[in-house]
Amino acid sequence: MLTTTSCNNSTSGDSAPAVESNQALDAIYTRTSVRQYDASRAIAKDTVDMILRAAMSAPTAVNRQPWAFVVIDKREILDSLAEGxxxxxxxxxxxxxxxxxxxxxxxxxxxxxxxxxxxxxxATENMLIAANALGVGAVWTAVYPDESRIDAVRKVLGMPATIMPLAVVPMGYPAGEHHPKDKWKPENIHYNGW
Known part of the structure; x- marks a missing residue:
């Protein structure tokens, strides 16, 4: 497991600042897109609730919280979404x-x-970090702004026009090895102007 004390940039040789291990930062730094799951392990409802609580802890403009979350655990619906x-x-x-x-x-x-x-x-990023912290693998698959993907999700789920699917986030306990990519690149940082 990558810890906050061992975040090195393998491409440039520069290191991220060393800090003592921190659970929140560890969950962020070790998050990776997981696309292979252990099909024999279901995700408990209390785990899903913790992930959704993390999602709803995200900041929003004027605290409007303009979100809704659809949880899918029925095989036929998951398969139908995969087709579209x-x-x-x-x-x-x-x-x-x-x-x-x-x-x-x-x-x-x-x-x-x-x-x-x-x-x-x-909210989606919070979900991904919370899932990782709980040992659940997840991946962000984009829906919005692609009209064909929006239509596919709306059709399968019977969504009204006022609900806009942003993404579909498949989740499961990881199968196989998954390693986070080190994305620390100091050259992308600018202070006090460009």
Whole structure:
């Protein structure tokens, strides 16, 4: 397991700042996209609830919380989504998926409506980090803004027009080895201007 004290950038040789081990940072630094799952292990409801509680702890514009989450654990629905989503074929082997959505009825009005995308994205990242911290593998598969993917999800789930699926996040206990990518690149950082 990668810890906060051992985050080295293998491409540049530079190291991230050394700090004492921290559970929150460890969960962030070790998060990786997991696409292979142990089909024999279901995810308990209390684990799903903890992941969703983490999602709903995300910040939102004007605290509107313009989100809704659809939890899918029925095999026929997971398989149907896999058929309609070209980059979510791992759903056929996942025991569960969560679909974070924007609820446009709760979103800001006018030009501010698009802030739902940032709000639900923050919630989705919280879900991924919480899943990792709980030993659950997950991967973000994009839906929004691709109209064909939005239509595929809406059709399978019978969603109203005011609910906008942002992503489909397949989840399961990892099968096989998965290693996080070290993305620390100091050259991407600018202080006090470009």
């Amino acid at each position: 989503l070209p980059y979510a074929k791992m759903l056929k082997h996942a025991p569960l998926a969560i679909i974070p959505c924007g609820d446009l009825d709760k979103a800001l009005e006018g030009d501010g409506q698009a802030f739902w995308i940032q709000d639900v994205s923050a």
